[in-house]
Amino acid sequence: MKTYSKNKFNTIPDAVLFDLDNTLYSYEEAHLIAQEAVKEKTLRMLSISPKDFDDAYSQAKKNIKAKLKNTAASHSRLLYLQNMLEILKLGTQILLALDLEQTYWRKFLGHAILFDDVKEFLEELNLLNIPAAIITDLTVQIQFRKIIYFGLDKYFKHVITSEESGFDKPHESSFKLAIDKLQPKGNCIWMIGDDPIKDIGGARNNINAITIQKIHKGVTLGCGENVPDACFTDFNELRKFILKIQILENKL
Numbered sequence: 001m002k003t004y005s006k007n008k009f010n011t012i013p014d015a016v017l018f019d020l021d022n023t024l025y026s027y028e029e030a031h032l033i034a035q036e037a038v039k040e041k042t043l044r045m046l047s048i049s050p051k052d053f054d055d056a057y058s059q060a061k062k063n064i065k066a067k068l069k070n071t072a073a074s075h076s077r078l079l080y081l082q083n084m085l086e087i088l089k090l091g092t093q094i095l096l097a098l099d100l101e102q103t104y105w106r107k108f109l110g111h112a113i114l115f116d117d118v119k120e121f122l123e124e125l126n127l128l129n130i131p132a133a134i135i136t137d138l139t140v141q142i143q144f145r146k147i148i149y150f151g152l153d154k155y156f157k158h159v160i161t162s163e164e165s166g167f168d169k170p171h172e173s174s175f176k177l178a179i180d181k182l183q184p185k186g187n188c189i190w191m192i193g194d195d196p197i198k199d200i201g202g203a204r205n206n207i208n209a210i211t212i213q214k215i216h217k218g219v220t221l222g223c224g225e226n227v228p229d230a231c232f233t234d235f236n237e238l239r240k241f242i243l244k245i246q247i248l249e250n251k252l
Helices: 025-047 050-068 077-087 094-112 118-127 142-150 174-182 194-205 235-251
Strands: 015-018 132-137 156-162 191-193 211-213 230-232
Touching: 015 174, 025 050, 025 094, 050 077, 077 094, 094 142, 118 235, 132 142, 132 174, 142 156, 156 174, 174 194, 191 194, 194 211, 230 235
Parallel strands: 015 132, 015 191, 132 156, 191 211, 211 230
Antiparallel strands: none
16 A cells, blocks of 8 residues: 555545446456457357457447447447447347347456455445445446446445436546535545546546545556555555554544
């Protein structure tokens, strides 16, 4: 655990906000396996070349993101797959699009692995009566499915998705909605996330949160205005850190 703004960690937080994807679990490995499963199934069912799939899917993803921009639907695998099939001149192909989407999420959840000591840290927050919420991009249904799959639902008082708030992070909407729902007793709010712009910069700029970045393979430490107040690699570090703050606070 490294702290860059030690003066901000003199008291335990009044609430803790968490990003979900790539913060509580490793996203990239599960995504790559799920994407490959969709590709293999598509090639088998449509008899197209790997290049045709790659080109059509890539273009479809660009099309949807350009059209829907920073909204939950801009992440929809179903929309990507629907548009991919249309690019391949096959029309909407409703049943196939739904089947491929289910293949993606079934494989994804089957290979998504919760980071070590996440539940232990969340248990510690519960014992300290510190309310927690998830702030996440993407749609309600799939994010709820992930939380249930990991067995995390009992640890969070609220879950805010960009589908509910109307905008992806770092827009202020999700952050302010989380505070409105949690109604913390004080202003000491921690934000824990992996993305230096969406999570760290977004939380600092919109709700003046104390920011803590989860660092692991593929994640770059924030710099400039997106430097976190602290960073960690293992949730057990974070658990020990908050207990240390509590001990010091009780001595004062």
